[in-house]
Amino acid sequence: MNLNNSVFDAKRGHRLRTKIEGRVVYLFVGICAFITLVVTFAIIWNLVQQSIGFFTQVSIIEFFTEKRWSPILIPKSFGIAPLVAGTFLVTVISSFVAVPIGLAVAIFSAEYAPDTVRKILRPILEVLAGIPTVVYGYFALTFVTPLLKIIFPEMIIFNALSAGLVMGIMIIPFVSSLTEDALIAVPNSLRQASYALGATRFETSIKVVVPAALSGIVAAFVLGLSRAIGETMLVTIAAGATPKLTFNPIESIQTMTAYIVQLALGEAANGSIEYQSIYAVAILLFVMTFSMNTLGHWIVKRWRNVY
Amino acid sequence: MSIDFKLNQNNLSRRKFIGIIFLAFCLLGVLVAMMGLISLLIQVILQGYEWVTPNLIFNYPSRHPEQAGLWAALIGTLYMMGLTALITVPTGVGAAIYLEEYAPKNWITSFIEINTSNLAGVPSIVYGLLGLSIFVYFLKLERSILAGSLTMSLLILPVLILASREAIKAVPRAHREAAFALGGDKWQVVKMAVLPNAFPGILTGVILALSRAIGEAAPMVAITALVYITFIPVTPMDRFTVMPIQIFNWISRPQDDFRGLAAGGIIVLLILLLSMNSVAVILRNKFQKRSEE
Numbered sequence: 001m002n003l004n005n006s007v008f009d010a011k012r013g014h015r016l017r018t019k020i021e022g023r024v025v026y027l028f029v030g031i032c033a034f035i036t037l038v039v040t041f042a043i044i045w046n047l048v049q050q051s052i053g054f055f056t057q058v059s060i061i062e063f064f065t066e067k068r069w070s071p072i073l074i075p076k077s078f079g080i081a082p083l084v085a086g087t088f089l090v091t092v093i094s095s096f097v098a099v100p101i102g103l104a105v106a107i108f109s110a111e112y113a114p115d116t117v118r119k120i121l122r123p124i125l126e127v128l129a130g131i132p133t134v135v136y137g138y139f140a141l142t143f144v145t146p147l148l149k150i151i152f153p154e155m156i157i158f159n160a161l162s163a164g165l166v167m168g169i170m171i172i173p174f175v176s177s178l179t180e181d182a183l184i185a186v187p188n189s190l191r192q193a194s195y196a197l198g199a200t201r202f203e204t205s206i207k208v209v210v211p212a213a214l215s216g217i218v219a220a221f222v223l224g225l226s227r228a229i230g231e232t233m234l235v236t237i238a239a240g241a242t243p244k245l246t247f248n249p250i251e252s253i254q255t256m257t258a259y260i261v262q263l264a265l266g267e268a269a270n271g272s273i274e275y276q277s278i279y280a281v282a283i284l285l286f287v288m289t290f291s292m293n294t295l296g297h298w299i300v301k302r303w304r305n306v307y
Numbered sequence: 308m309s310i311d312f313k314l315n316q317n318n319l320s321r322r323k324f325i326g327i328i329f330l331a332f333c334l335l336g337v338l339v340a341m342m343g344l345i346s347l348l349i350q351v352i353l354q355g356y357e358w359v360t361p362n363l364i365f366n367y368p369s370r371h372p373e374q375a376g377l378w379a380a381l382i383g384t385l386y387m388m389g390l391t392a393l394i395t396v397p398t399g400v401g402a403a404i405y406l407e408e409y410a411p412k413n414w415i416t417s418f419i420e421i422n423t424s425n426l427a428g429v430p431s432i433v434y435g436l437l438g439l440s441i442f443v444y445f446l447k448l449e450r451s452i453l454a455g456s457l458t459m460s461l462l463i464l465p466v467l468i469l470a471s472r473e474a475i476k477a478v479p480r481a482h483r484e485a486a487f488a489l490g491g492d493k494w495q496v497v498k499m500a501v502l503p504n505a506f507p508g509i510l511t512g513v514i515l516a517l518s519r520a521i522g523e524a525a526p527m528v529a530i531t532a533l534v535y536i537t538f539i540p541v542t543p544m545d546r547f548t549v550m551p552i553q554i555f556n557w558i559s560r561p562q563d564d565f566r567g568l569a570a571g572g573i574i575v576l577l578i579l580l581l582s583m584n585s586v587a588v589i590l591r592n593k594f595q596k597r598s599e600e
Contacts, residue, residue, distance in 0.1 A: 022494040026409060032401030033410065036423050036468065039461055043433060046440045104336025112330060121337065123588065128344050130515075130584055132522025134551045135351065135573050138558050142566060143350040169343035176340075200319075202326030223428065230430025232525035233551070237558055257525070260432050264439070264529040279436065286433050293428035297421060 047286055050279035054078075057273055063280065069243035069254075071263075071274045078277060080284060082243035086253035090164040090235055091228045093249060097168020098224055102175030103217070109176070110183035111205045129173035137237030140166035145238065152250050158240030161249035166238065167228055175224040182216025183209055219299040226292035230285065232257040256285045351577070355570025363571050367537040368553065372564035377572055380553035382539040383452065384579075387549060388517055390456035391463070396513055398460070399467030403509075406468070407475040408497050427465035434462045435529030443530060453543040455530045462526060463516040470512025474505040507590050514587040518580050524551035550576050 055063070058078045066079025105125070109118055145162040149155050186209050194204040210217065240252030241262055254262075263278045366376025402423075410416040438458025448454040478501050486500035502509075527549050536548040550572065557569035 018492060018495065022492050025494045025497075029401040029405035029409060032398045033405040033419055035398060036402060036419060036426060036465065039437075039464070040422055040426060042441060043429065043437050046437050047433070050436075050440060101336040101339055104333040105340055108330075108333035108337055112333065124341060124344065127581070127584070128340065130518060130522070130580060131347070132524065132551050132576065132580070134522070134524050134555050134558070135347070135577070138554070138566075138569055138573060139347045139350060141558065142354065142570075143346065169340065172340050172343070200322050200326045202329045203322065206329070226428055230428075230432070232430065232432045233555060236525075237555065257430060257432050260436070261525060261528050264432075264435065264532065266532045270444075282433055282436050285430060289428060289430055290425060293425050294421075296428075297424050 043286065047279055047283040050276060051283050053271075054273065054276035054280040058277075058280075067245055069259075071277050076273075078280075080256075080281065082245040083254060083256045083259055083281060084284075085245050085247065086160065086239065086243065087229055087255040087257070089160045089247055089249060089253060090167060090239055090255055091225055093161060093164025094167035094171060094228045095221070095225055097165055098171045098175050098228075099221055101168070102172050102220070102224065103179060105172065105176040106179035106183060107205055107210070110180045111201070111209060125173040125176060128169075129177075131170075133170070133231060133233040134237070136166050136170050137163075137234045140234060140238035148250075155250040156240070156252045158238060158242075158252040159250050160239050160253045163235050163239035164249065167231060167234055170231070170234065171224045171227055174227055175220050178220035178223060179213075179217050182213040182220065185216065186212045215299050215302065219296040222292050222299070223296040226289045226296065229292070230257065230289045232261055236261045256281050260285075351570050351573050354567055355572075355574045358567050358571030359574050360571075363568070364575065368535060368556075372562065372568050375557075375565075375568055377550060377553055377575060379536045379539055380548050380550045380572075381575070383536070383547040384521060384549045386540050387452055387456050387459060387547065388521060390452065390543060391459045391520055392513065392517060394456060394460040395464055395467055395516070399464050399513075399516075400471050400509060402464075402468045403471035403475055404497060404502075407472055408493070408501065423465045423468050427469060430525075431462055431523055432525040432529065434458055435526030437461065438526060439529045449544070450531055450546055451544045452540045452547040455527060455547060455549070456543070458526050458530055459520045459523065462523065463520050466519060467512055467516040470515065471505070471509045474508025474512060475501060477508060478504040507593065511587045511590050514583055514590075518583045518587075521549075521580060521583070522551055522576070524549075524555050527552050528555070550579075 063078055063080055065081075066077055067081050068077040068079050069082045070077045105121075109121055113121065140162045141157075144166055145155075145157060145159065148159075148162055148165075152161075155161070190208055190212055191204055194208040199207070235255045236258040239255060239258060241254050241258065242252045243254040243259065244251060246253065259281055260278045263274060269275060362374060363376050364381065365378050366374055367379050369375040406416065406420065406423075410419075435458065438454060438461070442448045442454035442457050443450055446454075448457075482500045482504060483496055486496040491499065531546070531548055531552060536546060538545075540547045554569050554572040554576065557565045557572060560566075
């Protein structure tokens with residue numbers, strides 16, 4: 001009887017322990033998931049709170065309409081246009097490289113390449129994607145720029161063209177892997193139907209598979225461009241530090257991200273208007289990339305429902 | 308009739324010809340991407356190989372390029388990776404477990420999911436500014452290695468959550484059902500049936516997330532600011548520097564010797580990254596083979 005009781009007690013104790021353990025784990029993992037929300041709100045709160053000081057001194061209208069960005073040199077001027085133009089210039093150049101090549105690599109890999117070739121191609125692209133951006137900066141500055149100087153002798157060492165081209169190479173794997181996912185998700189029955197109608201492989205790829213995957217491909221481009229806008233070290237190293245409202249790719253410019261790094265490197269005292277200005281630039285950067293990412297993910301989600 | 312047939316034949320060969328041109332264009336694209344990678348590696352190796360010496364690895368930074376080294380940055384990187392892993396792995400895997408196994412299907416869950424993907428796309432410099440405000444100034448951690456690791460943890464958290472979710476998702480339902488049938492409760496099922504199966508996938512995700520963190524310089528510029536560190540960090544409250552920052556510092560100097568030194572540093576950094584990535588690839592292949600059996 002005693003023995004039975006103790007066994008019963010032990011069992012009950014074990015059950016209780018399991019139950020408590022389950023509850024504790026549930027609480028822990030729930031909090032972990034909740035942290036991601038906290039991080040988002042912390043980012044937004046931090047950017048807004050820090051840039052309020054800036055926007056009380058510089059009106060939002062001035063921020064968006066003034067054409068000169070000169071936060072340190074007097075006369076000071078806080079017009080974001082040159083930094084946005086610099087970012088825009090580098091991003092557009094990079095998309096000229098990344099969009100066609102990313103698409104070509106993805107179509108080749110998804111529609112043409114035999115498994116063995118795909119198995120070689122994938123790790124190569126992964127290595128390309130894993131190289132730190134500092135390294136790409138070094139490559140742009142010491143290899144691509146001297147090469148471009150042969151074509152444009154009057155080019156400045158730090159320029160948008162070199163940074164943009166290398167940025168394009170950098171985001172090829174990003175664009176191509178997302179595009180490939182979209183292409184692979186197209187059901188095989190569509191391809192078979194196309195072949196049955198007598199279409200060649202090229203016609204099937206371009207007229208059937210690509211249109212069917214179009215929203216996924218667009219999403220890949222949007223997400224790739226958003227990454228280019230947010231990229232920092234490459235443009236800091238290779239594109240220069242002269243905020244200039246120009247669309248001439250062989251001039252030295254400054255992107256929004258490069259400006260933030262320049263100031264964060266310690267040129268501004270905490271609390272000064274120059275220091276606060278990095279948050280004003282960052283909030284615009286955040287809004288731009290966040291809305292592009294949301295758009296990209298929204299497109300992906302919508303398109304997934306089709307099949 | 309025969310003319311019509313001939314026309315068709317011609318048309319077909321024309322169509323096939325267009326197809327071949329298109330394939331050539333695609334191959335050209337692949338070639339350009341590969342050439343980019345190859346020329347980058349060749350450039351770095353040619354410029355940097357003679358700078359990869361014991362000095363480079365074991366010396367502190369110096370004004371004289373031939374005596375300058377990565378030691379403080381190397382130790383700083385490894386130290387920070389360790390702390391970052393300690394912080395991110397439980398949090399990231401926990402969040403992934405919640406989202407895959409526990410979360411009810413409602414708008415909060417789908418909001419968290421969308422939010423995680425969005426966080427993964429926030430520019431890294433924005434994380435740097437967040438870390439600067441919250442960890443460095445608000446929590447008064449100063450520009451310490453702890454502040455750096457916390458910032459880096461926030462940066463790679465969404466990456467790790469996404470990877471771990473994929474790994475957990477890949478565990479077949481049958482495993483869970485079998486464990487439930489044996490009388491396990493939710494956590495016992497997750498602990499004994501799901502996690503052991505998802506482990507290699509999660510580990511791969513951890514390694515890839517950490518290797519992203521190793522190369523990340525932008526947020527660390529905001530956190531460390533100063534780059535001239537001539538000591539190795541001992542406590543988590545010590546100041547520090549990391550390899551990409553030291554390399555960035557060398558690149559920004561005008562002298563050619565420092566450019567060479569930077570290339571040498573890049574070689575060391577790439578070797579570290581490649582060895583981490585190959586461990587991830589080996590793990591993944593092993594995992595794939597096992598699940599096929």
